[in-house]
Amino acid sequence: MFREPRCIRAGFACSFILLISLFGSGCATPYVDGALRNVSPEQIRKPSRPQDVQLLFTFQTKGTTNAKVTEALESEVTAAVAASGIFATLGEAPALSGATLHIVINNVPLDDAAFAKGFATGLTFGLVGSAVTDGYICTVDFVSPRGVKVTKKLRHAIHTTMGAKGAPANAVKAKSLDEAVHTMTRQVTTAALKELADDPVFK
Amino acid sequence: MKFVTIGLLVLCSLFVGCASQRIGAHQASIDNIQLLRQSSASGFAVGEFKPAPDAPSPADKVVTVRGSRLTSPSSDSFASYLRDALVVDLEAAGKYDPASALTISGQLTRNTLNAAGFSKADSTLAAKFSVARGGAIVFDKRIEEQQTWDSSFIGAVAIPEAINRYTEMYTKLLHRLFSDEEFRAATGK
Numbered sequence: 001m002f003r004e005p006r007c008i009r010a011g012f013a014c015s016f017i018l019l020i021s022l023f024g025s026g027c028a029t030p031y032v033d034g035a036l037r038n039v040s041p042e043q044i045r046k047p048s049r050p051q052d053v054q055l056l057f058t059f060q061t062k063g064t065t066n067a068k069v070t071e072a073l074e075s076e077v078t079a080a081v082a083a084s085g086i087f088a089t090l091g092e093a094p095a096l097s098g099a100t101l102h103i104v105i106n107n108v109p110l111d112d113a114a115f116a117k118g119f120a121t122g123l124t125f126g127l128v129g130s131a132v133t134d135g136y137i138c139t140v141d142f143v144s145p146r147g148v149k150v151t152k153k154l155r156h157a158i159h160t161t162m163g164a165k166g167a168p169a170n171a172v173k174a175k176s177l178d179e180a181v182h183t184m185t186r187q188v189t190t191a192a193l194k195e196l197a198d199d200p201v202f203k
Numbered sequence: 204m205k206f207v208t209i210g211l212l213v214l215c216s217l218f219v220g221c222a223s224q225r226i227g228a229h230q231a232s233i234d235n236i237q238l239l240r241q242s243s244a245s246g247f248a249v250g251e252f253k254p255a256p257d258a259p260s261p262a263d264k265v266v267t268v269r270g271s272r273l274t275s276p277s278s279d280s281f282a283s284y285l286r287d288a289l290v291v292d293l294e295a296a297g298k299y300d301p302a303s304a305l306t307i308s309g310q311l312t313r314n315t316l317n318a319a320g321f322s323k324a325d326s327t328l329a330a331k332f333s334v335a336r337g338g339a340i341v342f343d344k345r346i347e348e349q350q351t352w353d354s355s356f357i358g359a360v361a362i363p364e365a366i367n368r369y370t371e372m373y374t375k376l377l378h379r380l381f382s383d384e385e386f387r388a389a390t391g392k
Contacts, residue, residue: 056233056236061363064368065367066367067228067230069227070227092231092295093295094296100233141233
């Protein structure tokens with residue numbers, strides 16, 4: 001009887017702290033990693049006779065297809081491939097040439113404790129800052145009209161800081177996570193296409 | 204007692220989304236495309252897909268993951284979603300032909316997603332596929348896909364993982380169909 005009010009007060013206090021930590025820690029700042037050299041479409045070597053290609057794109061989260069993100073980034077990838085100038089035409093349907101280009105971007109968390117870190121930052125109202133890094137592995141598989149398969153693989157990363165945490169070294173701040181993901185997608189796709197264009201199969 | 208109630212409420216706010224969302228549109232799979240291109244059939248039409256008469260009806264409309272309801276973007280029916288997924292794969296492989304004499308139809312017989320556990324989650328998707336050639340049934344078989352994966356106590360981790368895994372079940376079920384020896388024999392020239 002005597003202890004019940006104290007329990008209730010403690011319960012309310014815990015509830016308050018937890019709920020504030022959930023809703024009050026939204027100050028995440030994304031940064032696009034700067035290790036991958038930024039490639040512009042003009043730097044990509046164009047083949048003498050570009051051919052049409054069937055483009056397939058898949059975004060994965062830890063190796064599992066993420067249909068929602070695939071839909072969201074499909075236009076970014078298509079635009080990057082079109083801007084590269086390596087191919088004459090792009091389409092989801094089979095190309096007359098028989099060539100296929102399959103691009104997979106796999107989001108691999110480099111830090112399994114990301115949730116715990118974010119929770120700790122929220123619980124302390126941002127006083128304990130934290131940073132997490134998401135890795136992205138871009139795999140480009142090209143099958144030429146003659147059936148020759150070429151694979152190029154590149155890595156990129158997005159860093160996210162929360163609370164009182166400084167900016168990571170060699171990274172470019174993005175306005176939003178959405179902008180960071182689109183920038184990462186464009187950069188890693190374009191860089192992988194440059195490597196593809198330099199492959200002897202395009203000579 | 205009130206303390207326990209408050210604690211439970213806080214836990215609910217942490218781990219239960221109670222949201223409803225549609226799963227993402229099916230993406231053509233390169234593995235399925237390659238399997239279909241190996242088929243000697245020049246093309247397939249796609250007929251009706253519906254829930255099996257003896258299957259529990261809500262399984263065609265909704266599956267749940269820790270209080271979050273997942274629905275289909277294809278006419279609010281997972282049987283229709285399976286049909287659309289089949290059409291997407293056939294189109295990407297250049298094997299979709301609405302005028303073909305070979306017509307694939309199906310009935311969704313099982314559709315489950317269980318991610319309530321703190322360490323493991325699983326899903327089962329099964330359908331009875333039939334292929335008619337000029338009106339005569341040449342293939343009629345139930346095909347099932349089962350997946351188990353490591354889950355998490357944290358809903359914010361477990362729910363997105365379960366949604367991705369569940370959505371990918373359709374790709375894997377169709378892969379089983381396309382690689383089925385009886386299917387390949389029945390649909391070959």
